[in-house]
Amino acid sequence: MQVEAKTTGLKTENLKDHSLAALRERFARDGIARYHADQVAGWLYQRGVEDPRHMTDLSMDLREQLAGSWISSALEVAGHARSVDGTLKLLLRAHDGAVVEAVLIPEEQRTTLCVSTQVGCPLACSFCATGALGFTRNLSTAEIVDQLCRAREFLAPDQRISNVVFMGMGEPLLNLPAVSEAIRLLVDPKAFAMAPRRITVSTSGVVPKIRPLLELAPVNLAVSLHATTNAVRDELVPLNRRFPLEQLLGALRDEEQVNRRRPVFFEYTLIEGVNDTPGDARRLVGLLRGIPSKVNAIPMNAHPDSGYRAPKLEVMERFTAIVHEAGLRVTLRKNRGDDIDAACGQLAARGGRGESEEPGPRSLSGGPLEPGGRVVKSQG
Numbered sequence: 001m002q003v004e005a006k007t008t009g010l011k012t013e014n015l016k017d018h019s020l021a022a023l024r025e026r027f028a029r030d031g032i033a034r035y036h037a038d039q040v041a042g043w044l045y046q047r048g049v050e051d052p053r054h055m056t057d058l059s060m061d062l063r064e065q066l067a068g069s070w071i072s073s074a075l076e077v078a079g080h081a082r083s084v085d086g087t088l089k090l091l092l093r094a095h096d097g098a099v100v101e102a103v104l105i106p107e108e109q110r111t112t113l114c115v116s117t118q119v120g121c122p123l124a125c126s127f128c129a130t131g132a133l134g135f136t137r138n139l140s141t142a143e144i145v146d147q148l149c150r151a152r153e154f155l156a157p158d159q160r161i162s163n164v165v166f167m168g169m170g171e172p173l174l175n176l177p178a179v180s181e182a183i184r185l186l187v188d189p190k191a192f193a194m195a196p197r198r199i200t201v202s203t204s205g206v207v208p209k210i211r212p213l214l215e216l217a218p219v220n221l222a223v224s225l226h227a228t229t230n231a232v233r234d235e236l237v238p239l240n241r242r243f244p245l246e247q248l249l250g251a252l253r254d255e256e257q258v259n260r261r262r263p264v265f266f267e268y269t270l271i272e273g274v275n276d277t278p279g280d281a282r283r284l285v286g287l288l289r290g291i292p293s294k295v296n297a298i299p300m301n302a303h304p305d306s307g308y309r310a311p312k313l314e315v316m317e318r319f320t321a322i323v324h325e326a327g328l329r330v331t332l333r334k335n336r337g338d339d340i341d342a343a344c345g346q347l348a349a350r351g352g353r354g355e356s357e358e359p360g361p362r363s364l365s366g367g368p369l370e371p372g373g374r375v376v377k378s379q380g
């Protein structure tokens with residue numbers, strides 16, 4: 001589909017930038033009855049109709065008024081690649097030319113979409129393809145929810161997106177206002193009507209923003225841990241220098257005591273010679289004591305901008321066995337979309353280098369996790 005390339009002149013606001021409550025208020029200020037916001041949401045999010053002129057239960061005058069003053073899409077499909085395992089990676093372009101990725105992962109019981117929240121990422125984790133891209137800007141709410149709208153166009157008639165994971169490009173908690181408004185739309189019965197337990201937000205540890213997120217809705221929380229000492233985590237996740245392990249895990253313990261019964265999903269990217277020893281596994285068990293946890297161990301997804309690689313399979317199995325024997329739930333993820341650069345940032349990075357979007361010969365991983373649904377995360 002074509003995106004309206006108008007963000008100037010009178011059409012500067014996007015209908016999808018507002019939660020339903022906010023759109024009702026916005027309409028009221030324009031002299032439009034609040035209930036029309038509910039009708040518009042039904043068209044946009046449930047029926048997939050974006051042109052107000054086709055919203056046939058609105059009066060002709062209102063249709064023209066909305067079409068004349070609002071934008072209703074934010075992203076266009078710039079490219080896509082489908083893995084032999086069914087994983088679909090979408091390259092999506094915004095009005096200003098910025099490109100982000102979304103990954104659709106179909107499985108037997110669920111279809112998960114991994115969405116991006118920023119163009120690039122400012123946190124520069126040393127093992128991450130997105131981090132190597134640098135940071136351009138935050139995505140708007142419309143640009144976040146439009147990833148679902150565009151991805152739905154690739155579904156079979158009997159398929160629907162059952163789970164959403166905020167694990168694509170960017171750190172969601174550094175863009176919390178837009179992410180919050182997107183979550184409100186995801187869970188609103190008159191918009192995407194998803195259960196909060198089918199939504200997972202991943203963070204690298206922006207400690208002050210964890211509580212505001214969990215107060216918004218009972219979504220799943222995933223934490224990109226990746227290391228068991230501050231020295232190693234300082235290297236892998238530089239944000240650790242600001243919010244070290246004790247502070248991050250202490251905040252999670254508090255959150256658990258205050259208002260949560262669901263486990264925290266800990267992502268742990270296994271990197272050969274860096275964080276994969278039996279000692280690391282034992283330290284991990286100790287660190288997570290007192291926090292209802294599930295550990296998702298992910299083989300490092302080698303990419304051209306990092307010198308890291310995955311440990312041998314037996315090393316990874318030894319690591320997860322130690323964690324399992326200590327009584328923690330742990331899964332060694334298999335990688336999805338190996339043949340299509342399915343880890344976040346990889347396809348955009350390749351696009352940025354002028355390489356093809358067609359499936360390439362390199363073996364790439366980036367298997368997401370599974371909170372509430374088998375997920376996707378690359379290393380982000």
Ligand code: SF4
Pocket residue numbers: 121122123124125128129130131132168169170171204224344379380
């Ligand atoms: S791992 Fe996540 S937080 Fe770190 S640079 Fe990549 S996208 Fe950003």
